[in-house]
Amino acid sequence: AQTVTQSQPEMSVQEAETVTLSCTYDTSESDYYLFWYKQPPSRQMILVIRQEAYKQQNATENRFSVNFQKAAKSFSLKISDSQLGDAAMYFCAYRGYNFNKFYFGSGTKLNVKP
Amino acid sequence: DSGVTQTPKHLITATGQRVTLRCSPRSGDLSVYWYQQSLDQGLQFLIQYYNGEERAKGNILERFSAQQFPDLHSELNLSSLELGDSALYFCASSDDRVGNSPLHFGNGTRLTVT
Numbered sequence: 525a526q527t528v529t530q531s532q533p534e535m536s537v538q539e540a541e542t543v544t545l546s547c548t549y550d551t552s553e554s555d556y557y558l559f560w561y562k563q564p565p566s567r568q569m570i571l572v573i574r575q576e577a578y579k580q581q582n583a584t585e586n587r588f589s590v591n592f593q594k595a596a597k598s599f600s601l602k603i604s605d606s607q608l609g610d611a612a613m614y615f616c617a618y619r620g621y622n623f624n625k626f627y628f629g630s631g632t633k634l635n636v637k638p
Numbered sequence: 639d640s641g642v643t644q645t646p647k648h649l650i651t652a653t654g655q656r657v658t659l660r661c662s663p664r665s666g667d668l669s670v671y672w673y674q675q676s677l678d679q680g681l682q683f684l685i686q687y688y689n690g691e692e693r694a695k696g697n698i699l700e701r702f703s704a705q706q707f708p709d710l711h712s713e714l715n716l717s718s719l720e721l722g723d724s725a726l727y728f729c730a731s732s733d734d735r736v737g738n739s740p741l742h743f744g745n746g747t748r749l750t751v752t
Contacts, residue, residue: 567675629680
């Protein structure tokens with residue numbers, strides 16, 4: 525089974541600074557999809573960004589961007605100009621090409637300091 | 639708003655009891671997924687249904703069961719409840735006809751077993 529690893533249980537960033545959250549995954553598939561979800565204190569699960577493995581270009585959504593390195597099986601999330609509202613738990617997720625179930629990492633708790 | 643509706647929002651019950659959690663997927667989505675999240679924990683995949691049929695099973699206890707109805711809504715039944723079953727239960731839906739379709743999460747049902 526595929527595994528998703530988030531090696532940073534908790535991180536802190538100063539408001540307006542940039543932070544990068546790490547995610548690695550293990551797979552033998554060549555085509556797949558990757559996602560980052562945000563879970564604020566309200567505990568809602570919110571999609572932040574997605575990446576198709578066949579696309580070389582890194583996905584970007586406003587202040588959120590990814591650094592996708594397929595050979596290294598790495599999918600990090602960069603948050604620029606961090607805001608207090610970015611404080612949340614962030615989960616990385618993997619989905620295989622054949623619409624297999626989603627595999628989630630254990631999460632990284634991001635603290636934003638004013 | 640993800641378009642996924644979960645009811646009830648909160649549920650408080652006693653050990654040994656049985657409860658039913660309900661989920662209406664986003665319009666057009668054929669797949670429903672159930673996840674369990676204990677406090678400060680990650681997401682535990684329970685079960686997935688696609689167009690009325692069970693597609694994948696995760697760490698779902700035998701005391702738990704689920705089904706997806708012809709109108710695509712789904713129910714998760716939890717019986718012989720134990721204190722350890724207290725958690726946030728998420729339903730998520732996905733358009734599994736499209737590979738990069740993300741999971742759209744409901745707001746969860748917070749179950750407290752006393």
